[in-house]
Amino acid sequence: MKQWNAISLGVLVGLGSFTFVYAKGYSYLLNDPRTCVNCHVMRDQYDAWQSSSHHTVAVCNDCHTPHALVPKYWVKATNGMRHSAYFTLGNFHEPIRITESNRRVAEHSCVYCHERLVRSIQGHDGSLRCVSCHPRVGHQD
Amino acid sequence: MKENRIHVSLFVVTTLLTIAVVGLLLNIIQRKQEARDRFAHVVPIADLETDPEVWGHNFPDQYDGWKRTAEAYGATEFGGGAHRDKLALNPRLKELYAGYPFSLEYRERRGHARALEDVIGTKRMGDQKPGTCMSCKSSDNVRLWNEIGPEKFFLTPMRELQHQVSHSVSCLNCHDPKTMDLRPANPAFLAAMKNRNIDLAKATRQEMRTYVCAQCHVEYYFETPDRPILHFPWENGLRVEEMERHYDAIGFADWEHPVSGAKMIKAQHPDYELWSTGIHARAGVACADCHMPFRRVGAQKISDHWVRSPLVNVAHACQTCHRQTEEEMKERVVAIQRRTRELMDRSEVAIIAATRAIAQAKEAGAPESALEEARALHRRAQFRWDFVSSENSMGFHSPQEAARLLGEAIDFARQAEITVLQARPGR
Numbered sequence: 001m002k003q004w005n006a007i008s009l010g011v012l013v014g015l016g017s018f019t020f021v022y023a024k025g026y027s028y029l030l031n032d033p034r035t036c037v038n039c040h041v042m043r044d045q046y047d048a049w050q051s052s053s054h055h056t057v058a059v060c061n062d063c064h065t066p067h068a069l070v071p072k073y074w075v076k077a078t079n080g081m082r083h084s085a086y087f088t089l090g091n092f093h094e095p096i097r098i099t100e101s102n103r104r105v106a107e108h109s110c111v112y113c114h115e116r117l118v119r120s121i122q123g124h125d126g127s128l129r130c131v132s133c134h135p136r137v138g139h140q141d
Numbered sequence: 142m143k144e145n146r147i148h149v150s151l152f153v154v155t156t157l158l159t160i161a162v163v164g165l166l167l168n169i170i171q172r173k174q175e176a177r178d179r180f181a182h183v184v185p186i187a188d189l190e191t192d193p194e195v196w197g198h199n200f201p202d203q204y205d206g207w208k209r210t211a212e213a214y215g216a217t218e219f220g221g222g223a224h225r226d227k228l229a230l231n232p233r234l235k236e237l238y239a240g241y242p243f244s245l246e247y248r249e250r251r252g253h254a255r256a257l258e259d260v261i262g263t264k265r266m267g268d269q270k271p272g273t274c275m276s277c278k279s280s281d282n283v284r285l286w287n288e289i290g291p292e293k294f295f296l297t298p299m300r301e302l303q304h305q306v307s308h309s310v311s312c313l314n315c316h317d318p319k320t321m322d323l324r325p326a327n328p329a330f331l332a333a334m335k336n337r338n339i340d341l342a343k344a345t346r347q348e349m350r351t352y353v354c355a356q357c358h359v360e361y362y363f364e365t366p367d368r369p370i371l372h373f374p375w376e377n378g379l380r381v382e383e384m385e386r387h388y389d390a391i392g393f394a395d396w397e398h399p400v401s402g403a404k405m406i407k408a409q410h411p412d413y414e415l416w417s418t419g420i421h422a423r424a425g426v427a428c429a430d431c432h433m434p435f436r437r438v439g440a441q442k443i444s445d446h447w448v449r450s451p452l453v454n455v456a457h458a459c460q461t462c463h464r465q466t467e468e469e470m471k472e473r474v475v476a477i478q479r480r481t482r483e484l485m486d487r488s489e490v491a492i493i494a495a496t497r498a499i500a501q502a503k504e505a506g507a508p509e510s511a512l513e514e515a516r517a518l519h520r521r522a523q524f525r526w527d528f529v530s531s532e533n534s535m536g537f538h539s540p541q542e543a544a545r546l547l548g549e550a551i552d553f554a555r556q557a558e559i560t561v562l563q564a565r566p567g568r
Contacts, residue, residue, distance in 0.1 A: 001148040008155040015159060019166045040176045040440035088168050094437060095460050135464075 028080055033059040039087050041096065048139035063109040063138060064102065075105060106131070106138075175439030186318040189287060191280040193311035196318075202438050206446030207311055210252025217452045219478050219535040225249045233489045236496070237523065240399040241407060242266055250410075250533070253448060257309035261299075270299040271369040276327060277357035280313040281306035283326045291328040295370050315353040323349035330356035333373035350427035355413035358428075358533070360384060362393060379414040381528050381546055385521065394520075401499040403516035408527035415532045419539030431458045474537055481529065481536025484547035488526040491554035495519050495561075502561035511564030518557035525550040 020026070027035040037046045049055055054063075065072045079102065086092040098106070110130040111118060118130075131138075183198045190196065197204025216223035227247045228234050238244040242265035251259055256278040266274070273295045276282060285294050285305065294302070317324050323346065325331065334341055334352075344352060363369035377383040385406070388394075394404035416422050421431075433444040434457035451458030452474060459470040499515045525546040529536060536543035 001145060001152070005148055005151050005155070008152055008159065012155050012159045012162065015162045015166065019162055019169065022166065023169045039172065041437075043440070087172065088165070094456060097460075 028076065031059060031061050033061075036060045039083070041087060041092075045139045052139050053137050058109075058113075058138075063106050066105055066108065067112060075102075103129070175441075177440075188318055189284045189313070190318050191284050191308050191311075191313050193280065193308060196312040196316075202441075202443050203446045206443075206448075208254060209447040210449070211254035212252070214449060214453060217450050218475055219482065220249065220533060221450045221453065222252065223249060224251050231489075233493060236400075236493050237489060237526075238407075241396045241405070243407070253310050255309065257306065261303055268298075268300045271295060271363070272297040272299050272302045273363055273369040273371050274299050275302055275306065276329065276371055277314075278310055279306040280308045280311045283313045286326070286328060292370065296368070310357075314356075322346075323353050325349075325353050325356035327356035327371075329361065329371040329373055330359075333375045337375055347425060347427055350429040351413070351416075354428040354432075358410055358412040360409050360411040360414055360528075362388075362395070379417050381525055384414075385524060398496065398519065401496045401516055401519050402503070402512070403496075403499070403519040403523075405520055406524045406527075408524060408531045410531050410533055411528055412533050412538060415528070415534070415542060416538040418542040421538075426462075430461075434458045434461060477537050477540045478535040481540070481543050481547070484544060484551075485526065485530060488522070488547045488550040488554065491551045491558075492519070492522050492526060495522065495554040495557040498558045498561050502565050505565050505567075507561055507564040507566065511560055515557040515560045518553045518560065522550045522553035522557065525553070 024035070024038055027038065033046065033049070036042045049060070061072075065075045107129050111122070114130075181199065184195060186196055186199065193204060193207060197207075212222065213224060214222035216225065225248065227249060228244070234247060235244045238247070246264040257275075260270075260274055260278045276295075282294070285302070289297075312318075314326055315323055325341070330352075331341070341352065359373055361371060361373050364372060374384040374387040376387045388406050393406065395407040396405050397403070398405050413428075416428070429444055431451040432448050433446060434451075434454065435442045436445040436457060445454075445457070452471065455467045455470050460467065463470055495515065496519060499512060499519065502515070503512055529543045529546050529550075532538065532543075
């Protein structure tokens with residue numbers, strides 16, 4: 001029985017590693033925006049970002065993940081799980097919509113860079129966001 | 142023994158995990174496959190290929206969408222795909238259309254794949270329909286316009302033409318078979334655009350996404366009953382008073398109303414004209430953006446050829462541009478439609494009151510000059526009401542314009558009524 005266990009574990013690890021590499025699993029740990037179009041659902045957003053005002057100064061992660069290390073990978077992990085589940089099963093709302101928590105992450109990112117400019121006008125209780133008036137700075141779609 | 146049990150369960154767990162990983166791997170392979178270009182040129186498509194099934198070999202997803210236009214997908218509050226009997230739903234229509242075939246049968250329109258059977262089957266004009274009636278109903282028209290020319294097509298009775306056609310309106314009506322570029326084919330539309338000095342060769346693809354619809358979903362008229370050549374009344378412009386000016390100038394009437402004696406204009410389905418006055422037109426939104434929104438098939442984006450009411454497809458039709466929820470978008474549309482319907486009710490009551498008042502005044506011996514003045518007002522009022530009523534969006538294509546027209550309709554109808562009331566002898 002022990003030998004069988006060793007063989008089956010080997011098969012699992014082998015197939016698992018192959019799948020991980022084939023699906024470019026490692027790319028999700030890095031910062032390249034092309035990672036986000038590994039799956040084609042994000043294609044419109046990626047294309048629109050390339051022609052947006054921010055494409056020279058910010059990639060996907062700069063706005064859509066927090067800047068501290070642990071929160072960054074926490075957001076990556078939770079979104080990664082959700083996205084892969086949806087993409088595998090295909091049961092998601094189209095056109096895709098940002099979730100409330102991800103919206104907050106993005107809002108923080110605006111302020112992270114533009115704080116000196118917007119410090120004095122940050123009086124709103126969350127009812128007005130940067131993108132309420134600037135919906136196209138990141139990506140139009 | 143205990144150790145053995147642990148080994149067996151470990152084996153089972155690794156096996157199940159391996160199965161899961163293989164499943165995931167296959168799914169990933171499938172998703173990667175989808176991302177590749179799926180277009181396959183399987184058969185050549187001839188220059189005048191009228192059969193949508195042949196096109197469908199190369200464009201299966203678009204063809205499937207077109208086929209679904211045959212479905213009765215259910216009613217929306219004021220339209221949708223239910224083929225409702227409008228005369229039964231609104232008895233006032235029989236009085237408004239008295240003396241005209243629409244008082245015999247008037248149903249909610251169905252989809253593109255049903256167009257041909259519906260025009261053949263309608264009781265309106267029975268077997269007396271001219272070929273013109275088939276202008277927007279079949280892809281075989283494009284071949285016939287080529288072979289026998291538009292004029293002969295229009296002048297041949299439909300009962301003769303219908304043996305030469307077999308496909309409902311489909312691919313060839315809108316697409317160039319070689320390049321798949323959009324190009325309208327209806328000769329009346331081509332002539333009308335030329336009259337407006339609009340060069341279709343210079344039109345953008347986005348404009349074409351409206352123009353191919355505008356070759357049919359418009360206001361039109363037949364030259365004369367004996368010479369039913371198809372024309373669009375766009376010489377002076379697309380607004381109601383501009384078209385009315387054209388009709389007045391050529392002394393045109395579709396029929397004489399038997400109760401009031403007014404020379405009437407029947408509005409057809411001026412979806413394009415009403416849209417052209419609205420906010421979506423100004424923002425550059427084409428018909429196809431809402432009625433054939435992009436849909437993801439695998440990794441490909443295709444325009445949905447199941448053309449239908451955007452209200453049953455709010456996510457794709459509205460939310461591509463509007464960030465609000467589906468419920469809110471739907472509420473906005475329905476609010477506009479209900480207001481339009483209320484104004485339409487008032488218009489109908491006012492027009493019927495005017496019609497009856499004219500008949501009664503004639504009976505009572507009112508002078509002909511007053512009757513004529515009132516009849517002219519009846520013509521104006523009903524054309525405006527009919528423009529909104531026959532249009533397919535219940536005002537949504539241009540809410541303010543629809544409300545303006547119905548406001549004028551009510552006013553003209555009441556003016557007609559006052560005119561004859563004041564002219565009755567003994568006042």
